[in-house]
Amino acid sequence: MTWITGAQNTWCPGCGNFAIQHALKAVLEDLTAGGMRPEEFVLVSGIGCHAKIADYMAMNSFYSIHGRGAAVAGGIALANPGLRVISCAGDGDAYAEGLDHLIFAAKRNTEMTAIVHDNRVYGLTTGQYTPTSYEGFRGRSTPEGVRERPINPLELMLASGATFVARAYTRKIDHLKTVLKAAMLHRGFSFIDVLQICATYNNLTDYYAPRVYEVEGHDAGNFDAAMRLAREWDYSADAPIALGVIYDAEAPSDPWPRMNGGGAEERAEEIRRILLEKT
Amino acid sequence: MQDFSVLIGGKAGEGINIAGSVIARLLSACGLCVYMYYDYPSLIKGGNNFAVIRAADIQTFCTREAVDVLLALDQESIRLHAGMVREDTAVIYDSGVVKADGTGLPLEAFVKEEEAPAITRNAGIIGGFCRTAGIPWATVEAVFARAIPRELDANLRVARRGYDATPAGKGIRVNGREALPVLTGNEGVAFGLVEAGLEGYISYPMTPSSSILHTLASYAGRFGISVVHPENETGAMLMALGAAYAGRRVAVGTSGGGFCLMTEGFSLAGMAELPVVVVLAQRPGPSTGVPTYSAQGDLLFALSAGQGEFPRIVAAPGSVEEAWYWAGALMDLSWRFQTPSILLTDKNLGEGLFSFAGAPPRPPLAPVLREGDGTYGRYQDGPGGISPLAFPGESGITVKVNSYAHDADGITTEEAATIAAMAEKRREKERAAAKALAAYPCVEVAGDRTAATALLCWGSVAGACTEVAGRLGLRVVRPVVLSPFPEEQFASALSGVDRLIAVEENIDGQLSRLLGCYGVRVDERIGKYDGRPFFLEHLERRVEEVI
Numbered sequence: 001m002t003w004i005t006g007a008q009n010t011w012c013p014g015c016g017n018f019a020i021q022h023a024l025k026a027v028l029e030d031l032t033a034g035g036m037r038p039e040e041f042v043l044v045s046g047i048g049c050h051a052k053i054a055d056y057m058a059m060n061s062f063y064s065i066h067g068r069g070a071a072v073a074g075g076i077a078l079a080n081p082g083l084r085v086i087s088c089a090g091d092g093d094a095y096a097e098g099l100d101h102l103i104f105a106a107k108r109n110t111e112m113t114a115i116v117h118d119n120r121v122y123g124l125t126t127g128q129y130t131p132t133s134y135e136g137f138r139g140r141s142t143p144e145g146v147r148e149r150p151i152n153p154l155e156l157m158l159a160s161g162a163t164f165v166a167r168a169y170t171r172k173i174d175h176l177k178t179v180l181k182a183a184m185l186h187r188g189f190s191f192i193d194v195l196q197i198c199a200t201y202n203n204l205t206d207y208y209a210p211r212v213y214e215v216e217g218h219d220a221g222n223f224d225a226a227m228r229l230a231r232e233w234d235y236s237a238d239a240p241i242a243l244g245v246i247y248d249a250e251a252p253s254d255p256w257p258r259m260n261g262g263g264a265e266e267r268a269e270e271i272r273r274i275l276l277e278k279t
Numbered sequence: 280m281q282d283f284s285v286l287i288g289g290k291a292g293e294g295i296n297i298a299g300s301v302i303a304r305l306l307s308a309c310g311l312c313v314y315m316y317y318d319y320p321s322l323i324k325g326g327n328n329f330a331v332i333r334a335a336d337i338q339t340f341c342t343r344e345a346v347d348v349l350l351a352l353d354q355e356s357i358r359l360h361a362g363m364v365r366e367d368t369a370v371i372y373d374s375g376v377v378k379a380d381g382t383g384l385p386l387e388a389f390v391k392e393e394e395a396p397a398i399t400r401n402a403g404i405i406g407g408f409c410r411t412a413g414i415p416w417a418t419v420e421a422v423f424a425r426a427i428p429r430e431l432d433a434n435l436r437v438a439r440r441g442y443d444a445t446p447a448g449k450g451i452r453v454n455g456r457e458a459l460p461v462l463t464g465n466e467g468v469a470f471g472l473v474e475a476g477l478e479g480y481i482s483y484p485m486t487p488s489s490s491i492l493h494t495l496a497s498y499a500g501r502f503g504i505s506v507v508h509p510e511n512e513t514g515a516m517l518m519a520l521g522a523a524y525a526g527r528r529v530a531v532g533t534s535g536g537g538f539c540l541m542t543e544g545f546s547l548a549g550m551a552e553l554p555v556v557v558v559l560a561q562r563p564g565p566s567t568g569v570p571t572y573s574a575q576g577d578l579l580f581a582l583s584a585g586q587g588e589f590p591r592i593v594a595a596p597g598s599v600e601e602a603w604y605w606a607g608a609l610m611d612l613s614w615r616f617q618t619p620s621i622l623l624t625d626k627n628l629g630e631g632l633f634s635f636a637g638a639p640p641r642p643p644l645a646p647v648l649r650e651g652d653g654t655y656g657r658y659q660d661g662p663g664g665i666s667p668l669a670f671p672g673e674s675g676i677t678v679k680v681n682s683y684a685h686d687a688d689g690i691t692t693e694e695a696a697t698i699a700a701m702a703e704k705r706r707e708k709e710r711a712a713a714k715a716l717a718a719y720p721c722v723e724v725a726g727d728r729t730a731a732t733a734l735l736c737w738g739s740v741a742g743a744c745t746e747v748a749g750r751l752g753l754r755v756v757r758p759v760v761l762s763p764f765p766e767e768q769f770a771s772a773l774s775g776v777d778r779l780i781a782v783e784e785n786i787d788g789q790l791s792r793l794l795g796c797y798g799v800r801v802d803e804r805i806g807k808y809d810g811r812p813f814f815l816e817h818l819e820r821r822v823e824e825v826i
Contacts, residue, residue: 007690042671044521047682054679055691060671062524063681063691064517065547071514075521075529076671078479078505083525083672101517104510259479259505259527270501271470275635277425278460279307 003028003038007055014199016170020117021053023176024086027184028059041084044073046093048124049198050117053088067098070105073112079259084184085112092122095131095151106160109188109253115180116153116191119198120235127201134236139201153193154230154246158223164190165226165247169212170197171205175243182245188253195241208241215244223247280336281311283451285348285408286363288329288356289401291322295352298401299330301426303461303632305405305414306334308422310456314339314742315632316812321486321570327355334451338634340598340742344816347449348411350404351377352386369448371407373400382407382445389440395433402427402434406441413450416442462635464628464739465490467599468558469498471606471638472530479505479522479529481515486570487626488532488560512537516544516555523553524680526670528610532558535577536567542584545619549589549705551680552658552666554613554620554646556606561625563810572810573626575738575784579792581621582762588702590709592620592716593762597723597741601759602628603638608719614646616665616712618705623761625784627812628739642718649673656687663714664707713763721765722772723757730754732778732826735801737761737790743813744782747822758790766797778802780825782818 003025011017032038041059045051047066054063060083064072073087087105094102094116105112121139122128128141132153136145157165164186168176176194183190195212197205211233219225226247233239262270285302289295296317303313311334319328331342346363349356351372357379364370370381375388386403393399402423409419419438427434462470469491472480482492496506509515512533519529533541538559548555559581563574581593592612596602602624609620649655649669655676658666666687671678679689684701686692723741726734726748733754734744741757748755756772756779758765773779780803781791791801803825807813 005688005690037674039672039674039676042525052691054681058677060677061679061681061689062521062551063679063683063685063689064520065543065682068513068517068544071509071517072521072524074509074514075481075518075523076525077521078507078518079522079525079527080670080672100510101514104514256507257499257505259522259529260503262503264476267473267476267502270498271474274470274498274501275460275462278462278466278635279304279425279458 003058005056005058009056011049011052012200014197015049016119016196016198017050017053017117019170019173019176020115020194020196021056023173023180024057026177027181030181031184036084040082041086042076044069044076044085044087046089046098048090048093048122050088050090050093067093067096068101069093070098070101070114074105074108074110077111077254078256081111081258086184087112087114089114089116091116091118091120091132092130095153103160106157106162106189106191108255109161109163109251111188111253113183113190114192116193117196118153118193119196119202120204121198121202123198123201132235150235152230152234155227157191158227158230158247162191162247163188163249163251164245165230166192166245167195167243168192169195169208169243171208172212172243175214179245186248188251211239211241212243213240215242218244220245220248281452282333282335283311284331284333284343284346285350286329286331286346286360287350287404288327288360289352290324291319291326291328292324293352294398294401295328295330298405299332300461300632301405301422302408303332304426305409305418305422306332306451307461307634308418308458309414309451310454310458311335311451312338312459312634313461313632316342316627317630317632319571327353327359329356329360336454338636339746341746341813341815344814348408350408351379352400352404353377367449369411371404371411371445373404384441384444389437393433393436393440395437396430399430399434399437402438403441406438407445410442410445411448411450413447415453459634459636461632462599463490463630463632464599464602464624465630466494467602467635468606468622468624468629469494471603472556472610473502473504475607475610475641476528477504477530477610478527479507479519480532481507481509481519481529482532483508483512483515483537485534485537487562487629488534488558490630491532491558512540513544516541519555520544520548520551520553523555524671528614530556530558530610532560534560534562535564535580538584546585546587546589547682548619549585549587549591550682552617553680554617556609556613556620556622558622558624560629561623563808569810571626573739573784573812574808574810575625575740575789578623578737578761578789581623582793589705590616590618590712591762592618592712592760593623594760595623595738596628596759597738597757599633599635600638604641605759608641611641611644612712612715615644615715616708617668618708623738625739644715657689658685658701659687660704663711664704665711709763716760716763716765717767719760721758721760722768723759724772725755725757727752727754729775731776732780733773733776734822735779735781735790736783740782740784740813743815743818746815747819750819751822751826753826761793764797773799780805780822784808
């Protein structure tokens with residue numbers, strides 16, 4: 001299994017998506033070497049630069065539409081609990097167009113891993129601000145600079161009931177792999193905001209380099225501690241940026257009944273009984 | 280032929296819908312075919328709700344301008360429906376709150392003396408109705424036992440008081456035929472889907488589709504299906520497509536506003552070739568419109584919803600039997616041709632109550648599944664443009680679906696020849712679907728099949744048109760399938776017709792417009808767009824004006 005299709009890769013040189021793809025491939029290799037079947041995995045994507053990963057990964061995939069990946073992933077999880085669903089989304093995708101679906105996936109603790117390729121800019125539509133762009137960001141739709149405050153996705157996911165919340169960075173690929181593997185082994189909804197370098201429209205390498213640090217000694221089972229850590233950096237002001245597992249808790253997942261259904265005969269018999277009740 | 284009508288009215292929250300359905304079942308138990316129209320404003324308590332139940336020796340689908348019995352739980356019911364009362368109409372009312380001529384029943388006193396819960400007040404007036412209608416007491420006991428889940432004894436005691444305090448009336452003729460089940464159109468949709476193998480129903484509540492969600496949720500355990508109420512209609516549609524991709528037979532249900540939100544997913548289903556049945560229950564629009572009333576204003580929307588060109592199968596049933604049949608048929612067709620379908624219903628059909636005579640069996644139509652092993656491409660070519668289906672999880676293959684234009688493996692493409700070939704593949708599926716539909720009753724003909732003047736209609740006005748056609752000696756021609764349009768069956772149904780009168784519950788004449796695309800000219804149009812259904816006599820007068 002090579003995990004990589006023959007599709008021509010069209011990400012820009014230096015794009016952080018390469019790191020995410022590489023980390024995902026490494027984790028999948030690791031997990032399948034440990035006995036999971038490659039066919040168990042399904043990759044869902046939205047629309048945007050990130051989403052090309054669906055074409056590039058040689059695995060089951062649903063290349064969906066902008067913002068809706070989490071809803072598609074939820075449907076797959078309901079349909080077949082034997083599948084392991086990975087929902088890749090962009091920041092415009094997950095936090096703007098489809099925020100409702102992400103929040104509800106967290107609220108339901110849907111069995112899936114949500115990876116947000118958070119480059120804090122719209123790439124494929126050539127450079128507009130997103131919900132996580134910093135205040136003052138000058139994009140093509142905001143030439144005078146954004147005056148909105150960014151969303152803090154970690155805080156939002158914690159408030160929404162996510163049971164696994166993490167942050168990683170595409171220029172720390174080994175750490176990204178570790179966090180991604182932990183997310184994929186988590187039962188229920190796992191969420192990783194991956195700070196992703198956009199080499200063309202929002203190269204924040206110099207900004208991130210002195211600020212990012214890997215958390216140590218943090219009690220990821222403590223919700224209040226997690227919330228404090230999530231609030232340390234607000235995606236705009238100058239502050240240290242924590243990388244790692246921020247929150248990790250156990251909770252019942254997927255409250256809706258999984259899809260099933262008896263055979264045609266059983267159904268027909270049940271329908272006959274109901275019709276009698278309705279005379 | 281006996282043709283007996285009763286109206287029961289009261290305040291919202293007084294259980295008029297349930298009371299009406301009990302009356303319908305009582306009449307059904309006497310061997311009559313029943314129809315109930317339920318009218319309620321969009322509020323929870325107060326206002327005037329009423330149900331009109333019509334029972335006859337044959338199935339009827341509309342109400343008449345007069346009633347044989349009027350049951351009034353509030354004064355409004357007397358005032359609003361005075362026009363339906365004739366000299367021989369039996370009026371029974373709650374003498375504690377209503378002043379009227381007729382039989383007054385002290386319902387509150389009955390309830391108090393029987394130490395029964397307040398809601399059994401309805402049972403008291405139903406008891407009175409049963410006496411005037413000549414329904415045997417044993418039938419009342421039997422129907423109550425099936426229809427009233429709680430406080431059966433208290434309900435029967437109060438009903439008996441009403442029964443004993445009411446004089447016998449002109450009554451119905453108990454004909455001894457076996458009682459048919461009584462179903463709403465939405466129940467017909469729900470059971471039709473289940474019969475066709477439904478595994479998941481995903482829906483955000485919206486009148487008048489919500490009772491499909493409620494029905495399926497209440498039976499989910501008995502059928503072993505998953506019924507999910509997610510964050511919104513956008514999410515419902517996309518969850519459904521995720522489940523369809525993973526191999527589950529799924530449906531979604533909504534009304535026009537919700538379907539607006541679903542259209543991006545609907546178009547995705549067309550491109551990604553995913554099967555899903557959409558139940559689109561119409562109500563008057565535009566926008567929020569009139570939530571608890573009915574219309575046929577979404578035909579052209581259903582036919583063109585979603586960007587781009589892709590096959591869709593659209594059917595508009597005209598009865599509960601057809602609703603059942605086509606809900607299942609659309610599931611089969613969607614899966615065979617891997618494309619979305621729409622069951623176009625409305626409030627009058629979905630929330631109306633009908634005797635159910637059974638749905639005919641559907642022609643066998645199985646999905647085309649991948650066979651053998653070897654390489655797999657989700658969109659590889661096959662006869663009729665149909666690619667063999669496989670699902671994620673199957674060993675040795677990857678299953679890739681895509682919202683972008685894609686190649687045979689499901690990988691995004693911008694290559695001209697592939698884009699064109701895939702468009703042609705989708706077109707080929709539409710042709711194949713049209714061919715398969717030749718085995719289905721896509722166009723219904725009723726009335727005098729040789730008449731040269733025909734009423735043209737679709738959906739739930741079928742019944743009113745059929746009844747009027749019977750009285751005036753006209754033919755009724757009704758396409759049930761609207762896409763792909765059944766041109767051959769339609770031409771044959773129209774053979775010998777020289778005058779065509781369209782009857783639609785809309786203002787634009789949407790079916791007439793559609794037929795213009797197929798060179799069919801409609802001579803007269805009768806539209807109704809006030810949210811209310813046609814009364815039999817009203818439609819008859821309007822048809823007479825133009826024939």
